[in-house]
Amino acid sequence: MFTQIKTIVTNSQSTLLQDAIGMAALVVMLLVALHIPGVA
Numbered sequence: 423m424f425t426q427i428k429t430i431v432t433n434s435q436s437t438l439l440q441d442a443i444g445m446a447a448l449v450v451m452l453l454v455a456l457h458i459p460g461v462a
Contacts, residue, residue: 431438
């Protein structure tokens with residue numbers, strides 16, 4: 423099982439970075455959207 427996970431991670435390192443960046447962007451957008459009603 424660990425060898426399968428290791429192979430998946432090594433084969434998809436470029437997409438993992440892109441997915442992490444996309445996830446961080448979604449979190450930032452969510453936090454901004456939650457704080458907009460308090461600003462106005």
